[in-house]
Amino acid sequence: MPKVTLSEAASVIRSKNSGPYELTLDIIFKNKEYYEAACRAKVINKGTIAGLYGISEDQVMEIVEFAPANAMKATLVRPIPSGALGETDVYGAQQHGPLLELMLEVP
Template identity: 75%
Template sequence: MSKVKLPQLATVIRSKNSGPYELTLDVIFKDQESYEAACKARVINKTTIAELYGIQEDDVIGIVEFSPANAIKATIVRPYPSGALGETDVYGAQQHAPLLDLEVELN
């Protein structure tokens, strides 16, 4: 078994607002094989997302595997509402960085 970083398997890793109180993290894989490897490894799950983002698992609203697009989507509660005092990324577009070091175990 070997491990590879998520960016080696994905063509798109991004974050965006999912309304003013939530962030969505999208990972779109370069092919079906890469997508299936990530799904099989269960690397994107509530526990991992909570650890990466320093939040409670209850603040991970959901994880969706969407095979027609070879994509996995995770939605989390924003630490601050979009545009609130102290919030640093009004569009939520710079929050994907913790996913870049995530490793996927390949069989």
Template identity: 70%
Template sequence: MPVIKLPEIASVIRSKNSGPYELTLDIIFKDQKSFEAACRSQIVNQSTIAKLYGIQEDEVIGIVEFSPAYAIKATIIRPYPSGALGETDVYGAQQHAPLLDLELEMD
């Protein structure tokens, strides 16, 4: 089975605020086949997100597979509240980069 990087099968990989204390990571897949392959592989899970973002697994507060949009959403606790001293991304829009190197097997 070929191994491919997430950006090859996702049309959108983004991050954004989910309130001042949480950050949401969205992956929207190009098609149903890609979405289902990602769901089967469980590539987006608490352990993977925690490792990618250098946080504890209990700081990954939710992962949702939303089939009508071919999307997977993960929500994590922000290391710094939005706008706090030392925080560098008020809108949370520049936090998706660690997801770009994820790989999965396509069948």
């Protein structure tokens, strides 16, 4: 099967605060085919997110698939609370980078 990067398969890949102690990663796929391929392959899972972000799997709180929007969301514990001393991205808006080159097999 051919492979594409997540950045090729998705129209939106972003990160944002989900409160001061959590970070949410959103992926909105370009079409239903890419979304369904990602769901079937379980490309976005706790192990993958933990590996990409250098955290333990128990710090990945949940993975949500939302078919009406061809979207997936992962929520993880922020390593440093938003706005705390030493924290470098108050809004959590620059944390999606590790997802960009993740590979997805497509039919």
